[in-house]
Each structure stands twice: as structure tokens, then as C-alpha cells.
Amino acid sequence: MTKSHLRTILNSGDFVVSGEITPPHGSDKNLLLERLSLVKGYCDAINVTDNVRGIPTLSSLVATYLIKQTGQEPVMQMSARDRNRILFESELYGAHALEIPNVLFVTGDHSTLGSHPQTKMVYDVDSIQALALAKHLMTGHDFAGDELEGTPQFYLGSTFNPYADPMEMQVLRTHKKQEAGAEFFQTQAIFDPGRFRDFIKELGTIKAKILGGIIPLKGPRMARFMNRRIPGIKIPESMIERLEQAGEGLKGKEKIKSVRGEGLSIALETIEAIKKTQGVDGIHIMGIGWEESIPELVERSDLYPRPRGD
Numbered sequence: 001m002t003k004s005h006l007r008t009i010l011n012s013g014d015f016v017v018s019g020e021i022t023p024p025h026g027s028d029k030n031l032l033l034e035r036l037s038l039v040k041g042y043c044d045a046i047n048v049t050d051n052v053r054g055i056p057t058l059s060s061l062v063a064t065y066l067i068k069q070t071g072q073e074p075v076m077q078m079s080a081r082d083r084n085r086i087l088f089e090s091e092l093y094g095a096h097a098l099e100i101p102n103v104l105f106v107t108g109d110h111s112t113l114g115s116h117p118q119t120k121m122v123y124d125v126d127s128i129q130a131l132a133l134a135k136h137l138m139t140g141h142d143f144a145g146d147e148l149e150g151t152p153q154f155y156l157g158s159t160f161n162p163y164a165d166p167m168e169m170q171v172l173r174t175h176k177k178q179e180a181g182a183e184f185f186q187t188q189a190i191f192d193p194g195r196f197r198d199f200i201k202e203l204g205t206i207k208a209k210i211l212g213g214i215i216p217l218k219g220p221r222m223a224r225f226m227n228r229r230i231p232g233i234k235i236p237e238s239m240i241e242r243l244e245q246a247g248e249g250l251k252g253k254e255k256i257k258s259v260r261g262e263g264l265s266i267a268l269e270t271i272e273a274i275k276k277t278q279g280v281d282g283i284h285i286m287g288i289g290w291e292e293s294i295p296e297l298v299e300r301s302d303l304y305p306r307p308r309g310d
Contacts, residue, residue, distance in 0.1 A: 004101035004155035005073045006045040010184060010209040014307050015275065016282030018075065018186070018211055019043035019294045023058035032063055033070070038291040040072060042298045044306055045102065047186070047284065050077040053109050053229075054116055061091055065098045075157065076100050081108025084124035085143055088133055096152035104157040104186065105130040109231060127158055128173070128180045135181030156181045161188040161232040162199035171202050178208045186284040188232045189215040191239060191266075193273035200279045211284040212274040216293040217263035219256075220244045239266055264293060264300075271301045 010016055019039045024031040036046065046067055050060040057063075064076040076095055078088065095103060107127040125133060133143055140151040158177045164170040174185065190196045190212050200210070217223050217235070220243040226233045246262035247255045267285075274280055283303075285294050298304045 002096070002099040002101040002153070006075065006102050007155045007183070009044050009307065010281055012307075015303065016044050016209075016211060017042065017298055017303050017306060018045040018047055018282065018284045019291075020047040020049060020284065020286040020288075021291055022049050022052070022289065023060065023063040025055065025057050027058060029058070029062075029066055032058065032066060035291045036067055036070060036072065039287075039294045040070070042295045042304060042306065043072075043285075044282075045073040045075050047075040047104065048077055050079045050106070050108075051082060054081070054119060056116070061095060061098075061100075064095070064100050068098070068100060073102070074100060075102040075104050077104050077106060078130065079106050079108030080123055080126050080130050081121050083130075084122050085133060088125070088130055089137065089142055092134055092137055092152050092154070093148075093150070096150070096154065100154075102155045102157065103134065104159070105134070105182075106159055128176050131156055131158060131177055131180035131182055155183055157184040157186065158182040159186050159188065162190070162196045163188065163192070163232060163234045167199060167202055171199070174203060175206070178206060182208050184209040184211065184281075186211045187213040189213045189286065190270055190274065191233075191235045193270060193277070196274070197277050200277060203279070206279075209281040210279065211282045212270075212277070212280050214267050214270060214274075214283050214285045214297070215288060216260075216267040216285070216290060216297065217243060218290055219247070219259045219263065242266065260290075260293075264296060267293070267297055268300055271297065275301075 021035045048060045048063045051057055060077050064074040067074040105127045134156055137152050140148050160174040185208055220240045223235045223240045227235050243259055243262050247259040250258055274283055287294050
């Protein structure tokens with residue numbers, strides 16, 4: 001089995017920092033490597049998104065392999081929206097052959113949210129079933145029961161949304177994901193730490209590790225777009241007003257700097273709240289085109305330098 005540094009450091013009890021980069025909307029691998037260079041050394045693991053909002057990007061399998069080639073710890077994201085069980089199995093074989101240690105499963109946003117709304121979505125299995133499929137492959141047999149020529153092994157993860165209603169249903173789904181095979185979770189972006197703490201309490205005892213999601217806001221326009229278009233995102237109006245007020249009376253670069261500075265302040269406040277939440281093992285920072293924010297948040301949160309587990 002390819003050793004997972006992410007598993008090692010999560011099990012060590014250290015507070016983990018994972019980051020997220022978006023593969024290019026095309027085949028230019030240099031763009032991926034440039035984005036990676038911005039966060040290198042600041043994260044214990046780097047998550048590669050998988051056609052978020054149904055917008056086609058460089059394959060998560062290829063992008064993850066390219067990241068691994070640089071010596072960084074990758075997490076490959078796989079969406080059930082675009083795959084049936086045959087493709088899941090095939091790509092998981094490939095991921096293990098390329099020594100990718102960590103795989104994270106998501107159900108996937110509806111394609112109407114993206115640039116190809118006419119796309120026929122697959123959803124042969126959901127994220128819970130995909131986890132169960134991957135866990136089954138690790139026994140040495142495929143989903144049809146046939147013996148494999150080489151058994152894949154992974155550190156399996158998934159996501160949960162602490163703001164989904166009803167909360168009880170999302171708690172139930174999170175436990176089902178753990179039962180299906182999830183050993184770690186990344187959450188949807190947290191903008192209301194109080195609700196997040198309530199969810200963690202409701203979740204109760206859980207063996208899987210939890211990384212609280214952070215999205216630094218570039219400005220009020222981004223925040224309102226996310227509230228309208230990104231499922232599971234709930235940014236309070238008070239935060240949006242803070243971003244608006246930060247730009248009042250300013251123009252050009254000064255306005256951008258001030259507004260983004262306020263966005264970083266909001267993210268830092270959220271990180272501090274997560275660090276104080278019992279039962280949470282780290283943070284997952286989603287830069288969303290603002291990878292430069294990740295090193296600054298890590299440094300200003302006193303989470304740098306990162307420990308290296310063996």
C-alpha cells in the first residue's frame with residue numbers, strides 16, 4: 001500500500017492543514033504546477049477538485065499524479081455525477097497503479113450549475129455507494145465478485161455539509177459514509193461557527209477525522225454569487241456587509257486590497273473558531289482561484305511551518 005502522509009499526521013494528533021487547487025480549464029499542466037508552487041510547504045495535503053459545478057477541467061487523476069511527482073501529498077477527488085461503477089473501478093485501479101494514496105468521494109454538483117447544462121448526469125452510485133465500492137475493491141475483488149489482478153489500497157475520504165437541513169439527515173448521512181469506508185471528512189465552507197459546533201455535537205462520537213472547510217472571500221460579489229449558485233453555502237449578510245464597508249470610499253487596487261484583507265480577516269476568525277472546536281482535527285482551505293491566500297492564512301493562524309510525519 002502506498003503510504004498516506006495525510007493518514008499519518010491525522011493519526012498523530014497534530015492539527016492538519018489541507019489545501020485545494022483547481023486544475024486548469026484545459027490541458028496546460030504548467031498552470032497546475034504554478035498554482036501548486038504557491039501553496040507548496042504550507043499544506044499537509046493538496047486536494048484536486050473534479051469538474052466542480054460541472055465545468056470540465058484537467059482530469060483529477062492526471063492532476064493528482066502530476067502533484068505527486070513534485071513530492072507533495074495529493075488527495076484525488078472523484079465525483080459520482082460523471083462516473084458509473086465501471087469507470088469508478090477502472091480509475092481507482094489506475095490511481096493505485098500511480099501510487100496515489102488518498103481518494104475523496106463527492107456526489108457532485110448538478111450540471112445545470114455549470115457551463116454544460118445539457119449534460120446527462122450519471123449518478124449510477126452516490127458518494128456513499130462509491131465509498132463502499134472502493135472499500136470493497138480493497139478486499140481484492142471487484143464489485144461483481146471477481147478476483148483482482150492487484151489489490152488497490154487507499155485512505156478514503158468524503159465530505160459533509162453542516163448547514164444542510166434537516167441537520168439530523170446530514171448527521172445520518174455522515175455516519176453512513178463512515179460506515180461505508182470514509183476515514184476522513186472535509187466539510188463545506190464554514191461561515192457560521194456556531195452552527196458548525198452544533199453539528200459536531202449532534203454528530204457525536206465518530207472515528208473519522210474532520211477537516212473544517214475554509215473559503216477566503218475576495219469580496220461581496222463573490223459572496224453573493226456563492227449564496228445564489230453554490231449548493232450548501234450560507235454566507236451571513238453581516239459578513240457581506242463587512243466586505244462592502246471595507247471598500248467604501250476606495251478605488252482600484254486600494255479597494256481590492258482592503259476588501260480582500262477583510263475577507264482574510266473573516267477567514268482567520270473562522271479558523272480560530274474551528275481550532276477551538278472539540279472533535280475537529282484540522283482545516284481544509286479552498287482558495288478558489290486565490291491560492292495566494294492559503295500561505296497567508298496558514299502563517300497568520302500560527303500553523304506554519306507544517307510538521308512532517310514519516
